[in-house]
Amino acid sequence: MQQSIFHRLYDMYHQDVFNFLFYLVKNRTAAEDLSHEVYVRVLKSYERFEGKSSEKTWLFSIAKNVAIDYFRKKQVRDKHAFTAFDWETEQLVSPVPSPEQSMELNDELSRLLLALERCSGDQKMVIIMRYLQELTIQETADILGWTTGKVKTTQHRALKNLRQLLEAQDGKEANSL
């Protein structure tokens, strides 16, 4: 039973979930570990899934939780403090991408993704879901447990924030010339 669940979910969603996790943590090994953890949690709780939400949003909801836990643990390790981690206001800062990964991206996209690291966690999550993962507003809301209004507001703020960050960077570069 559980093995067939794995095979089906893998065939339908694995690469999407991996892509989502990769852009959140920017580290292939970490994304592999997290996708493993996603399956572990899915298999443990699948019997509780009642089909009220779609299987896809349920799976991404678990992937989102796994990623947040990753950043929470990272904070504990980095700061040597067991403090609360509010993913929505905290920055979900990923390691700098390796040169190999960066080479695949054009300059503007590289800068944009670096600026995304400086956004708050809720903004980063929404941008990845909406644009990199191409999830609908409703799907994003279902995954995050938010209203669609909150998704729209966060998306708007995220784009505005990104624009300000990138323009400020342009300004600094122009001044240094």
Place this chain on the structure above:
Amino acid sequence: MKKERWDEENLEQLLKQAPKVTDHRTKDEIFNRLKDDGAFNEQPPQIQQPNQKGIRWAPLLVSIASLFIIVLIGAQFLGNDQSISMEQNTFDMATTESEESAKMSRTEDVSDPSTISNFSLDAQAEQTLIYESQLEGVTLFKIGLAGDDAESVPVSILIPNEVVVDKLGTDNPTTLELYKTFSPLLDEQMMGFNEYHPLKGELREEGDRLIHTLPDDHGYDTSSATLSNYFGSLVDTFGNSYEEVQIEDAKGEVVYFDYVGETAQSFQLKGEQTQYNYFMYQMRDGAVYSSPNFRMTFPNVTEAIDNMTTEANDIYRTVILPGISLKVEDEGDIVTVTFEQALDLEQYDAAQAMRMIEGLILTAASFDKQIKFEKIVQENWSGFDFTKPLEKPIAGNLLFYNF
């Protein structure tokens, strides 16, 4: 680079160009790793006995105090017309030898075998919920205390009215008056929490609004965690009594929170922003509380309860018993939770079962609803009458504190 380059439309186009990153591992590799980790073990999960030690005060004295309290609560829930009188002699017994160590207790502590060995009460789990009907001769004092993870933990204390009259000159003070009087008297560290109250600055009330004037060095915005704790504490302490808190600086102007880079004019204490579901939060000393999960909110009770069955993180644990499936129906003022298989609560650890029942009741109450359980084997259990909708609690995490 021209500034227009980064307008919204271009940003959206650019983001959509991000390449898809694929997992290079084969399906077999991923499958085998899961298999090696026992992820395909089809055995139902084992019930784990929670660590409920958390006793840092004279155990026997607390046990005696708790025994009295259980008798009082038990009488209340069994239908006797006896309110929780919180008679002073209960506390006197606990304070005769070591006032510092025995000022506070909570009902759950008696499930620790080390504290109850003389009383054979270990099979009984006690409620920590408080109901309107219990407030005879006592005043409810709710407060959000700072937990180990810098998140507010909502707790409740019932203060005998004579103590309230003695300190305030009235048995009907406002919530703010109660807070100003009793929060400085709480020994939060002794209770296992971090020192946090009273809040910095000045609090005053205007009708159903609270105004919090913050000093320049308030420090509530030094990180997202401190800010989250501050907002959580406002909800937990004042949410029952006020609609919103207006936050201002000493000049009466809007406060700018450095960390989040946002201004805070007013903060809603009720409504959608406080529609939580409840999880188990365990402090490092072992004490266990029902708590919102990082203040995650939900538009409706069905989603909130559904989320309790799937959400997982390292700090807030689900209260839903392992292997349990349930269905939720939301109709009017009552939400019905039906367990898929008949649920025999006696088959589970009593404290764990109580946490699930209380967590579901608190979640429903967060949406201003009563809850009705279907397919529980026991008709009556630990004071609950499952044959009808349960009374809506007004607070949870009852603690006993001798002011």
